[in-house]
Amino acid sequence: MKELYLKFLNVVSEEEVIEKFHDTLIDTNRGYNFFVDWNKVKKHVERYKVEINILNSLIGSKKFDDDLRKILLNYPQVLPVIPILLAIRELNFKVIRDFADKNSDIVDYNFRVRTLTLEEVESIVEFFNKTGLKDFFVGMATRNLQDYVMGVEVGMDTHARKNRSGDAMELLLKPIVEKLAFKNGFKTVLFQKKFGYLKTNYGIEVDSAIRNRKADFILINHTGKVVNIEVNFYSGTGSKPQEIVDSYIERQNELKDNGFEFIWITDGDAWRGQKNQIRKGFEKIDYLLNLHFVRIGLLEEVLCRI
Template sequence: MNKLYLDFLNLNDQESVIEKFHETIIDTNRSYDFFTDWSKIKKHINKFKIELNIFNSLIWSKEFEKDLKKILKDYPQVIPVIPLLLAIREKNLKIIKDLNSGDFCIVNYDFNARTLSDKEIEDLVEFFNKTGLKKFFLEMGAKSIQDYAIGVEVGLDTHARKNRSGRAMEILLKPIIENISNKLGYKPLFQKKFGYLEDKYKIRVNPSIKNRKADFILIKNNKIINIEVNFFSGTGSKPQEIVDSYIERQNELKENGFKFIWITDGEGWKGQKNQIHKGFDKIDYLLNIHFVRLGLLEEIICRI
């Protein structure tokens, strides 16, 4: 183990470092803004605020199909809103017309704003009937389509949580890494492929890593440091697979003369001291969030 760890953490041996790493693992990387991106939802709703309000006139309509046809003819800007009513973002949909039919006739719906032909208007009226949207307007008791759309957007945003979970460590560590970079004279890059170093900075990169994307790359003259971050919740990949993948990453980077730092955390590491031990044996710089907050990341970068 690098003597830096022992000196900085005031510990006597590698086992003590591993024990400290293990006992300071955090259970979650979620902050309060993890659950719903309200600013994104507000932006999406405001984009179609007028169009959503136009659809309010269909609520409990006595002549639904007639009123819908008039809206589609007079206000074609409402067309892109229709998929949102079904919690769909796509503007082009393909639907099997009749599952019981032997020929599986496919109907194409284009929800881009444009002037519609009479046939296209009839097709959309059929779409409202068969998808249940007509029933929603007439029977489900909605009082405001805009309010309903906000609920839809909140639901759609849950699909983005997986991506936010993956990026939570990057979001958490980015300001810390930026601050260290500024202090020590490094140029920080975020989510760039290593090939970018060759294109932008004329730094030679081996073909084996050229198309690999890095969480963070720090540049100072020709000194390159790749920082990879992840949070292991205990689902998905196995600890051994995770450790082996980062050992391989470090070896590839060393062939290019680049340094490597791995920051990982999460309750998935609890009870995995053997794999943590393997990580410290094979990877030059392995940290968790607690070690970073103590200042060890800055000390490592300073000494590289």
């Protein structure tokens, strides 16, 4: 392994490898697709395109409550759209009718498509009045409710950024890993699968220590050789480099017990000033890379050698 790094990076010592790793760390792994998942937004809006157009008829209505009643009775398929107008994904939720009244009852709303009773219709009319949706339709909305729903969906998608931030390394590296794996003789690339999946679907033995562990990437070549690639990005907050390095050393040891190879790709501010931990990683882990090393071709070189 050491010779591979020295030759590829054109350096003469492992200390220079560590320096290069440290000096090429980046402080963000956000790509342009991090901010909004436009495909998901479009899919959600298109799903209810007809229903949104039905609700368009309520905009500027002079007899809003009556018009809403007619729509609810004749077109109950609009029901799932109503929570979306308030940036709510749930179709079932509860609301307390009056916080100031200690005896106030709880209203249980169900916006799943079904034929409504007259009592349910009146409950939804009340919902429109008390949440401000009626005011929105009568005095604020334009003639294109679809544009409004698009904006709401964009807003709701921003809540998914937390998950995208955690998954950003996987999403960033997935097309690169797939391309390089297939180019270098690997016939299968699995993404976010448990190691037990190998036994169930490929007849590859896996011991109990890792059977229920989930892997970021599992590569299988034509001879049945298995390579696990784990990827992560650590900002400074809350990260403990020593514990992180130790956990991946243990991961590699467990994988080797099963005859599997291991590659760790990591990056982020948490590694700045942590040369001792980086050094420990290079000493104990066969293949340790950051994003810069991947981009200049070292991952491909590793996969070619494995």
